[in-house]
Amino acid sequence: MQTRAAASDPPAAAPLAQAGQLEVRQQLTHTGPAAPQAAQQPMQCAAAAVAAKDVPTDQGMPQKTPNSILLAPLPAAAAALAAAGSAPASAIASPASPAVADQAMDEASAAYSRGDYARVVQLCQALYTAGQSRRTDLLLLLGAAHYQLGQYEQCIACNDQCILLDPTLAEAHANLANALQQLGSTDLALLYYQSALRLRPAFTDAINNMAAAYLQKGLVLQAMEAYNAALAIAPGLAEVRVSLGDLWRLQGEAGRAAAAACYTEALRGERRCAAAWRGLGDVRREAGDATQAVACYQEALRLEPSCADAHTGLGVALRELGRRGEAEAAFHAVVALRPECALALGNLAGMYYDQGKLEEAIGAYRQAIAAQPQFPEAYNNLGNALREAGRSEEAIACYTMCIHLQMAAAQAPLLAAAAVARGGAAPGGGGTGGTSAQHAQRLSVTYNNLASILKATARLAECIQCYEHVMYLQPRCPEAYANLGSAYKDCGRHDEALAAYRHALQLRPDFPDAHANYVHSLQCVCEWGDRPALFKRLEADVRRDIAAGRLPSVQPFHAMAYPFPADLALAIGRQYAQYCVTVARRLGVPRLAHAPPLPLAPGQRLRVGYVSSDFGNHPLSHLMGAIEVFCYALTPSDGSEWRARIEAEAEHFVDVSAWGAADVARRISADGVQAVELGLDHAKRASLRARLQAARLTCPLFDTAGWVRDFERTLLCMWAIHCEGGGPRDFEVEPLAEG
Known part of the structure; x- marks a missing residue:
């Protein structure tokens, strides 16, 4: 069973995603006016430089x-x-x-x-x-x-x-x-x-345009001084005041009040200034008031229907309010106004992606790249869409291209960021400040996404290399160590996994997912020290997650093996079931046919499907007489004798490693499978076997054959309850007597 990986999006930890489903996507928003000469900055999470407006x-x-x-x-x-x-x-x-x-x-x-x-x-x-x-x-x-x-x-x-x-x-x-x-x-x-x-000296137009030139060089302070000089000469220049407000807004929360004051003053002098309404909408949206932001954007568009920046801001605010259809319409309007603008196409593609329209998202991202080939974020987000569509190799190629483009554009800042993060000085003695840290964070996002898909396709050595890059770029990021630990654990390197988890917990003691993975790794190597205290904390973390409506840090499969009360194990299962429903809805697949809930006829066998990445050196086999087994392999063959044996002995074996999730679901439906057990990347037991042999513990830990028979009877009992129309409830299966 693969453990959950932490999403690396520092400094604030993003909600943790299911392993192999890391959804760290940079937000393609551009709500400010574009610089007149400089190429538009294709940052999903940062606006481009703001230029002087037409005066x-x-x-x-x-x-x-x-x-x-x-x-x-x-x-x-x-x-x-x-x-x-x-x-x-x-x-x-x-x-x-x-x-x-x-x-x-x-x-x-x-x-x-x-x-x-x-x-x-x-x-x-x-x-x-x-x-x-x-x-x-x-x-x-x-x-x-x-x-x-x-x-x-x-x-x-x-x-x-x-x-x-x-x-x-x-x-x-x-x-x-x-x-x-x-x-x-x-x-x-x-x-x-x-x-x-x-x-x-009182040439306001020259002052205004000089400010735009300063911005082209990244000299924001000088640009602000130029705008203030123009306003000192002609206070009624509303567009100049809006441009100054845009620069204040770029300073983040610290400049938000000054930006709002600029927009408000511009509106006091010119109530019909659409740019000022747009700017006021930006400020209110960034302050968390999306409803008021929508009203401001709508007023801007009433005054100037062709204001693309207002359409963009409106789309972002509507998306934050969950009004996805209206948000998509707003982004469509931007594309109609700017058909060759990569940012506009990227925003529309992101909206398609959010609604599960993967093919439309893929097409729009490709259009954005055609409009601006040096657009790393579009490659990253295209990789996300391709991954969800089951096109792994294309996704890997996109993530790799994104990394190449980011490295080419920011080699020096990245090296400086790593040096500063380790407590050193930036090369050359200069302060790279937030720029280098921003480069490192963006590159880390892509390395995380690449590592996630490499892990899902069983390319663990390359996956570990990607996570090591993240650790180098962000050595103070606990998520980087947690993700690296999960990769180590999945390839049986438990000692290194434990060290990585410990490091993550040192950096962030209150890190439920890292703690859960740490506890699981300890069980894999039979380290029982402090077990009661560890599980007490783990149970408290899980209950807190469930109460807050978050996905618990312990998966249902693990919960059955942990000393958790039955009600907690059931609550974990329900939370994950709801998560699976949410993810499934994004696939856009219509409701598929399920096997009818009919009691088994005499001699009829229950059909059980296994969707797993572990038909290799960790075999799953219930080749028993009462169950008809369908195996769906999520990873290609590892060449092991176990994989070959299962492929040969299973009644139904399908390699779906190159399929999309929707296609796998359709195949399971077509096969008439009545029950499905998901096994995702079980941690390999090579290290555990070595430890047991070293301790001369070579006898069976439990009666495997008996356990299989009992589990088989449990599945049959669950199917009977389902046929009766009953929901989840506790029941007991008496073990079969020996002989």
Whole structure:
């Protein structure tokens, strides 16, 4: 019987999952605005860097990107344009007269306002070749159009020429900085923002965009200072105040009150600011008030139906409230708005996964990876979905790819995290702080998931290596040692298992699952010291778990062998039965046919199915006359004589090691099995046999044949009670007399 493994999700211990079912998944949420240049951070549990929002410029030009494009004032001639109509670019004579040039500039400005940037380029280039190449307003407008078309090199050339003509034009310095930022030249962009501010200290748009550049470099404090500087000049900039609130929110609980104050102040000045409602929803959701968060997100969407961040936050809040259908609809809306956004696809996939829609989840995760191939969390979560679908090899490949991507992106921080965790200093003397610890935690999640599936497929040596990696990355994590101990125990290395459990309990004395596994390992090696005290604590832990509605740390099979009262063993069984029902519902399999509850006819045998990982060197065999045995092997053959014997002697033997759980359930139903006993990875007894032989205890510990006969009679009695319509109750089976 395989023991339960602790889920490693430090520092707070996650609810412990059944062995082989480790469900540690990073939350794919992204409720803040995305950084304009940096690749969106694909963290399921962290928002990407928050960038400056679109801010109206001093000239009132419409904004299409987070970086404001700044144009010098243009002469207005709307009436003349209405009377004369639009002039084709080819009609501009060379050299152009001032009146014709001004009319063409007004037409270009109008084209920019309606988003016809190609027409702007056409008109401005015609003017440029018609002798107007020294007009700075023309160069600013042409550069702005190139920027909006994504032609950043041409934008830089226009603004560079503009600066040569008029070095005091702050707009040209700021626009040049915007284009440099889009090309990734953030340091140079910051220099040009600073030069723009030297020319015009109250240039709020430049300050705002400079904050976005600081964020691109990870300089959050400098970005906050820039936002505060802009607000000191123009307190009514609601979008800037929202961006500042987003940065405060990134500080976690410590910055939550300041973030709420920013959003509230923004709404005081502009009640229809959808971004502020979105931010207020984020704050309330993170504070645990999902109901109020939903109301805020809905108000944001009423004001701005295309606000993808509000749809995302709404989906997360609805999921927390258990309103899964509505949450799925919200995530669908995000994907409709951002069809190529890996984060949006990842959130939708996670919602599918939560509802047991495994094929839909697998498809959406693959779409997320196609949109962003360097997306480690999508690989991790895809591995989870593939594992539950029974596609073990594909799941292992996904977990492995996730580890490769995380290691490539964070080699130095991970080494620093391990050094700091062991009480040393980070390499180079720098403080890596929370970043390195975060890298280590994320990598540990994936190693845990990989170890879990390797364990389920009997690849114990590789499983142990994965858990050792987790222990190295998080040496102060008790769950890491508990999981390692379980892997050691499953391959018969009981002394090492006991040492690992002791270490886990030293790090966290109140660790029920580690204590339960420790007690079980002691029984496996016949260590009876302190047995009464150990079982007294174990019983108290189990009763506390049951009272709290948690899955007990002792499994039903073990409870039958422990000195527990019958009522406690029955309560443990009921709790695990409810857990199995919950897990089964997630498979999305319709109700399967069960054998009818009819008494056995004369000569008819009870059909018993064994679903086990132990048809190897720990044989399960009830090849008795009164029971027809069906064996379903969860692991491939280990090549042992025991496996070969069972395969040969069992009436029905099916290797389901590569099947999904749903397929196994369908096969059992089709076989008409009347009773199923689950045996999951019994700990091998090699070490125990060696100890018994060393102590010369080679005689049988009990009458195996008699026990088998009694167990057979117990199964028949249980079936009779079931046929009578009775529920679980106590009953006794008198042992058969010898002879």
